[in-house]
Amino acid sequence: xxxxxxxxxxxxxxxxxxxxxxxxxxxxxxxxxxxxxxxxxxxxxxxxxxxxxxxxxxxxxxxxxxxxxxxxxxxxxxxxxxxxxxxxxxxxxxxxxxxxxxxxxxxxxxxxxxxxxxxxxxxxxxxxxxxxxxxxxxxxxxxxxxxxxxxxxxxxxxxxxxxx
Amino acid sequence: xxxxxxxxxxxxxxxxxxxxxxxxxxxxxxxxxxxxxxxxxxxxxxxxxxxxxxxxxxxxxxxxxxxxxxxxxxxxxxxxxxxxxxxxxxxxxxxxxxxxxxxxxxxxxxxxxxxxxxxxxxxxxxxxxxxxxxxxxxxxxxxxxxxxxxxxxxxxxxxxxxxxxxxxxxxxxxxxxxxxxxxxxxxxxxxxxxxxxxxxxxxxxxxxxxxxxxxxxxxxxxxxxxxxxxxxxxxxxxxxxxxxxxxxxxxxxxx
Numbered sequence: 499x500x501x502x503x504x505x506x507x508x509x510x511x512x513x514x515x516x517x518x519x520x521x522x523x524x525x526x527x528x529x530x531x532x533x534x535x536x537x538x539x540x541x542x543x544x545x546x547x548x549x550x551x552x553x554x555x556x557x558x559x560x561x562x563x564x565x566x567x568x569x570x571x572x573x574x575x576x577x578x579x580x581x582x583x584x585x586x587x588x589x590x591x592x593x594x595x596x597x598x599x600x601x602x603x604x605x606x607x608x609x610x611x612x613x614x615x616x617x618x619x620x621x622x623x624x625x626x627x628x629x630x631x632x633x634x635x636x637x638x639x640x641x642x643x644x645x646x647x648x649x650x651x652x653x654x655x656x657x658x659x660x661x662x
Numbered sequence: 663x664x665x666x667x668x669x670x671x672x673x674x675x676x677x678x679x680x681x682x683x684x685x686x687x688x689x690x691x692x693x694x695x696x697x698x699x700x701x702x703x704x705x706x707x708x709x710x711x712x713x714x715x716x717x718x719x720x721x722x723x724x725x726x727x728x729x730x731x732x733x734x735x736x737x738x739x740x741x742x743x744x745x746x747x748x749x750x751x752x753x754x755x756x757x758x759x760x761x762x763x764x765x766x767x768x769x770x771x772x773x774x775x776x777x778x779x780x781x782x783x784x785x786x787x788x789x790x791x792x793x794x795x796x797x798x799x800x801x802x803x804x805x806x807x808x809x810x811x812x813x814x815x816x817x818x819x820x821x822x823x824x825x826x827x828x829x830x831x832x833x834x835x836x837x838x839x840x841x842x843x844x845x846x847x848x849x850x851x852x853x854x855x856x857x858x859x860x861x862x863x864x865x866x867x868x869x870x871x872x873x874x875x876x877x878x879x880x881x882x883x884x885x886x887x888x889x890x891x892x893x894x895x896x897x898x899x900x901x902x903x904x905x906x907x908x909x910x911x912x913x914x915x916x917x
Contacts, residue, residue, distance in 0.1 A: 526821075535808035539818035546854035549734045550863050579726045579867040583733035608770035609724040609869065615750055615771070615783040616722045620870050 549583035550576075556584065559591070563658050570659040580605075580657075606651045630654065710877035711813045712851060713906035715888040716787055720872035723748050723785035725767030727864035727873060732768075734852060734863035741765040743838050745849040746789035746864055751915060753782045759915050786916050787873065789864070790815060790836040790849035791897065791905030798828035798837060798848075807846070813878075813906060814851045822846055833901055851875065878906065 531537025556577045557564040567573065578584050586594040599605035603626060612623040630649065633642060637654045651657075728747045737743055741764075748767030752760040752775045760775060767785075775783070796815050799807045806821035807828050822845035829837045829846055840847040852862035860866065865873045876885025885908075888894070892910035898917065899905075909916075 529805070532811055533808055534805045536805070536818050536821055539808070539816070539821065540810055540853075542818075542820070543816055543850055543853050544857040548855055548858060548860065549736075550730065550855075550860075550866060552860070552866075574871070575869045576867050578733070579730060579869065583730075583863075604770070608726075609722060611770060611772070613723065613750075613771055613773045613783075614777055614780050615752075615773075615785050617719060620720060621722045 547585060549585045550578045551584045551588050553577055555588055566656075567658045570661065572658065572660055602651045602657075603647060603649075606655075606657070709811050711879045711906075712792065712856070712875060713813070713878045713885050713908065714789070714792065714851070714873065714875045715885050715894065715908045715910070717872045717874075717888075717892070718784055718786060718909055718911045720870045721748070721785040721787055722870055722872075723750060723767055723771050724869060725765075725770065726867045726869060727787055727789075728766040729768045730863040730867035731849075734855075735850070737847070738841055740841075743841070743847075745836075745847070746787065749786045749788060751784055751786055751913065752780055753913070753915055754779050755781045757781075782913070784911075784913065786909070786912075787864075788834065788836070789907065790851070791834055791903070791907040792849075792851060794904035794906060795902065797831045797833065797901075797903055801827045801831040803827065810853070812856075814853055814856075815848070816850045816853060817846055817848060819843060819845050819847075833898055833903065834905075 526536050526538070528537035529535065532540070553564060553576060560577075564577070567575070567577075580597075580599065582597040584596060587596050607626050609621055610624055612625045616623055627646060629646065630640075630642060633640065634654055640649070640653050642649065655661075725748050728744060731737060731745045732739060735745060737745055744766045746766075747763055748771075749761055749763040750767075750771050752762075754760065754775060756779075762771070762774060764771065771785075773783075792809075792813060792815050794809075794813065796807075796809060799809055799815060802808075803825065804821055804823055806818045806823070807815065808818065809815050824839065824844045824846065826839060826846065829839060837846050837848045839845075852860070852864075855862055855866075862875060865875060874884050874888055876883035876888070878885060880886065888910070889908060894908040894910055895912040896905040896908055897912075
């Protein structure tokens, strides 16, 4: 074998050895455990904190409201769907308060504003520009002689028990 | 032709047979590279193989799914970062199509087209399709985007270099650049909740039960029943990304 070929083989061998050494240090430990990615990433994502704590956590303190809601038309709604994720509130109930909608006309309208795309049998729909059209017997004191956008939905409807 | 006493034909035959047999055995060695050579098949293992079903007929466009997702996964509240969102499709009488998604549907939809002009209108909730052959996973240059053994496409935030290649590769527009972490971000099907036995946040908070997920391997799962009961369709099937997000009552206008 000519000398220059021998030298070339030596150079190649050196490069391959260098590559293997570098690869050993650069590739993370769990890479390729399941596929072409870091297997530990699965555990890292799975260990993230759950933010929506669920209705059972709410019921441990607010059981009257939870029971009230469960008996009404809003039974399919979750507490945290309207009030936001409760993981901080569960940890420190005094300081971390949940969201209570104040612009209720807009907030209720998110589901109940009339829209041709909403299934008529899925949700009760009203036209927010016109509603309410008449005094409900159960709430005779609500003054309807105001601009409609000043009348709050919650003056007549209890969001936790909408038809009482 | 005279009979060949040296029997070279038999020798050739044996050599060729051996070569064919050896070749068959050798092809079994490429099994680890299946994903490169063949269309990827889901693993036939004990692990679940997650898919999602969305019933467009049930969706009322309240955007609670998009809102819950932002709360659960610390997605920035600005109106252009979404892991999932809702679109309203309006097909007018003249045939033109209007698609709108104000703040992903979180603040509600105002019907912008008067009733007389509407031929058909409906809401389409969008999210990651968790494709079995996801283009985003294929283009990632560093192996930061991956499909878990359960078929959930996720991002390794420690490994992502923020090159945005996956964002432009996703045909469904389901990825965005996280403005604080400077890495790509996307739906994980709430993997951290799945592993703890909880439903993904968007599905737990859907008031009409329009969204379900389930194990496609388990013939008794809610998703398999949903697929049997409805005529379901996926988005952009011609791209052969094999999405696992199935829509009931999907109109052909939806892209």
